[in-house]
Amino acid sequence: MVNLMRKKILAIVEGEKKEPEILRRVLDISGLKQREIVPYKANIYDLYDRLYSEYGDTIDDVDIQEFLKEIHPDPESQDILDGNYTDILLIFDFDPQDNRYSAGKLIRLLEIFNESTQMGRLYINYPMVESFYHFRSLEDDSFLKEMFNLAEISPGSIYKERVNRLTCIHQLRDVTKKELAYMIRLILKKVNRICERECTAAELADTLQDVADCQIQRLSAQQSMYVLNTCILYVYEYNPRMLDWLDYR
Structure with missing residues (x-):
């Protein structure tokens, strides 16, 4: 039995609207009520550049x-960031179109x-957080074949429009719980x-790095990648039995 009362989550997300909305719903469904969400307001490569500028060769620490x-000197963010948390999540888009x-x-940040x-x-x-919605159906395996190409995310609105249609x-x-489990x-x-x-679930850290390696290789060779939202795997990692929700009516 997972003790949800002991979980207190700090989530650092890229955007100010879409990511917090999705994450709150996913955590609510999963019973994880103690959480704080701080938007970074820039992408993953900005994060790396700022970290390296600040820490240099000690970036591992x-x-x-x-x-x-x-970065966030406002009192509300300071209060959140002064807190103690059992888990810290960083959720960002892949953004290969960024210069x-x-x-x-x-890969360095994943390490x-x-x-x-x-x-x-x-x-x-x-390619981005909208991949959360990239399901034509939850009742078949069509999602396994869903891809995107680099042209669709330059600009990103092309991909977003595609997701909205399908x-x-x-x-x-x-x-619902059952739909999230699907x-x-x-x-x-x-x-x-x-x-x-x-x-x-126990191998998730290594798995996320392996996924990134495979996706990067495919992008380099074919200018296309698999659609995949990894951030909701956190709730599976802490509670692999959540797939039992598939049996709910």
């Missing part, structure tokens, strides 16, 4: 809460932020396909 306190894109930077109960765990959404998830507030089951199947092995 970054204190993400102290770092963010320098600062670097596979090396991305540094690989444990939610310590320095934090980084979750990358491919999604079977029309109202975030109406997503989404996670499909994501896990897709992760296994990408990595060509069975990935367990």
Whole structure:
């Protein structure tokens, strides 16, 4: 039995609206009520550049809460960042169209932020957070074949329009436990396909790095990648039995 009362989560997300909305709904469904969300307001490559500028070769020793306190001097954010948390999540888009894109930077951050109960765990959404809605159906395996190409995310509105046309998830507030479990089951199947092995909840840190490696190689070779939202895998990691929700009526 997972003790939800002991979980207190700090989530550092890229944007100010979409990411907090999705994350709050996912955590609400999962019973994780103690959480704070701080928007970074810039992308993953900005984060790397600022961290490296601040810490240089000691970047492995970054204190993400102290770092963010320098960026967010407002009293509300300071209070949040002064708190004690059991888990720290960092949720960012892949953004390969950014002129600062670097596979090396991305992999380096995944290596540094690989444990939610310590320095934090980084979750990358491919290509962006709207991948949460990229399901034509939750009742078949069509999601496993869903791809995107670089042209669709330059500008990003092309991809967002595509997702709006095809999604079977029309109202975030109406997503149920059972539907979330279906989404996670499909994501896990897709992760296994990408990595060509069975990935367990206990191996999630290594799995996220393997996914990034495979996606980066595919982008380089074919200018296309698999659609994948990894941030909701956090709730599977802390409670793998959540897939039992598939049996709910």
